[in-house]
Amino acid sequence: MRLFEVLIVVFNILLIGWILLFKNKSQRGPLIGFGVSAIIMLVHGLVEGMRWPMIPAYVMTALPLVIFAVRLKSKSRLPGEQPARKRSIVKLVLLTLLTVIYSSVAVVLPILFPIFTFNKPAGPYKIGTVTYDWKDDQRDEVLTPDTSDKRELMVQVWYPADAKAKGKTEFYHSEPDIFAEGYSKVFNMPKLLFTAFGKVRTHAIENAEISNAESSYPVLIFSHGLSGTKMQNTFQIELLVSHGYIVVGIDHTYSSTASIFQDGRVAYYQPIDMTSTGPMDQLNDQWVGDAEFVLDQVEKLAANDPEHRFTGRMDMNHVGMFGHSFGGATSVQMVMKDARIKAAINMDGVLYGKLRIPEEGLNKPFLMMSADSSLEALQSTDNSELSDLGKKLMERFDHIADGGNYWMTIKNMTHMGFTDIYLLSPLFQFLQKGNIREAQSLINEYSLDFFDHYLKKKPLRLLEQNIGEHPTFTLQKD
Incomplete structure (x- = not known):
């Protein structure tokens, strides 16, 4: 994987993990994280060029914002919904499982289809x-x-x-x-x-x-x-x-x-x-x-x-x-x-x-x-x-x-x-x-x-x- 490909995948996985596992965060934190992820993806596109094995990683750039929006919406529970504690645990487990699967795909695809490099020729010319x-x-x-x-x-x-x-x-x-x-x-x-x-x-x-x-x-x-x-x-x-x-x-x-x-x-x-x-x-x-x-x-x-x-x-x-x-x-x-x-x-x-x-x-x-x-x-x-x-x-x-x-x-x-x-x-x-x-x-x-x-x-x-x-x-x- 190329430099910015590694950066965008690793940053997004860490960002999603932070959003899922740590509750005491301001709304501003995830938005800043999403913005940084978007900047990395933009630089990657300009410097290295986008390609299809990175599509899951590109989608992951938008995922933190989606999760953030869902969490905002979940603050006001409608009548008839499950108790907040039980519902939040189920949601956390499902989101964590999906994140692990999705992150694995985002990592594996660019590894299986890399932009390879030729060894530097050993001669003097x-x-x-x-x-x-x-x-x-x-x-x-x-x-x-x-x-x-x-x-x-x-x-x-x-x-x-x-x-x-x-x-x-x-x-x-x-x-x-x-x-x-x-x-x-x-x-x-x-x-x-x-x-x-x-x-x-x-x-x-x-x-x-x-x-x-x-x-x-x-x-x-x-x-x-x-x-x-x-x-x-x-x-x-x-x-x-x-x-x-x-x-x-x-x-x-x-x-x-x-x-x-x-x-x-x-x-x-x-x-x-x-x-x-x-x-x-x-x-x-x-x-x-x-x-x-x-x-x-x-x-x-x-x-x-x-x-x-x-x-x-x-x-x-x-x-x-x-x-x-x-x-x-x-x-x-x-x-x-x-x-x-x-x-x-x-x-x-x-x-x-x-x-x-x-x-x-x-x-x-x-x-x-x-x-x-x-x-x-x-x-x-x-x-x-x-x-x-x-x-x-x-x-x-x-x-x-x-x-x-x-x-x-x-x-x-x-x-x-x-x-x-x-x-x-x-x-x-x-x-x-x-x-x-x-x-x-x-x-x-x-x-x-x-x-x-x-x-x-x-x-x-x-x-x-x-x-x-x-x-x-x-x-x-x-």
Whole structure:
């Protein structure tokens, strides 16, 4: 809960308790208390912004006045009423019970649906960001009926910013209503549950001046999961950028929660048949095309940025890629297909795509991160049809760690634990057996160690030293 949210809830509970339990009060006291409560609520609305989980607390602001009015009225008992003593005891018990129930709801709702914060990035750099709307005139958009449509992508770039950079940090979602609608469609849950994303701020400052601490910075391409977003791994992206990387996030149009183009058009997620490998492999080929196109555009920025921000500042000789789920599979395809990608991380992505990992391995630096629950689901024999599909998909993992690469399996981990989504509510975190913040810290530490070594030539601090079984993960290398 935010500061003024805590203040308004605690003050109102104390105020109601005082009114109920202490009788020798002037009429002026409760009125003053109500006025203070109203002022706190006003400040909260102006500074933090009002939201639906706080509705019970807002109503509690008016409750002291109601109780005060009832008590004034009860001073003159009508003929036929119960004796004052008996009536006052019953009333006190009922009001106390209602106050306890109502106060509990007022406290629990904002706790279950908080305005979460991202951990402050540990690196020395501040974070700048800029967004692009890029159209690939060489590729048709196959996911719409209009044959004249060309593939169009929203791309966000995060970069190390100058230490003196100032400005308001960006919201996690600039169009919260659109994304709440998108999340509602994807998860088949009420839109109201996702409105908190609209009040969450990141650590990125739009159009901040790029840092001059280094002449250039390695580039990382990020590909989200199916129905995800380019900012779905903000916890990880900000950490990498703060340590001196430029991260380029892609919204894979019609496969993302929502793509909002610069002219206001919105492309929501379009479901796909996930029960067979054919359609998934075909869609992945489109995502590989997206990544190649975005990498082409990034090269143009590095050579001659019209805004002069990235000209000469992107180290295109040291480019990596990472992704979650379907984006992780795309990272594997790219590291095999595109010579520009020097190293890649796949976070819990089934290996969809046309290319297969050869027996000798990838022959490029690669780190696979898996959730134990995801591997268990692929190996499950509960359903014969799904079991056959899972067996075929698991065969694609046969040589994933061959050739000196790494495979980390995180224990008590779920597929969506690799993203920001569980930060939205403790209710989602019940799906995650382990602590989500600790899991994200583990992901960040090993992602940074991997890219630092293979793109910045720094000594390995964790990967090589921690092969084997550990309480929270297993790390193997063949």
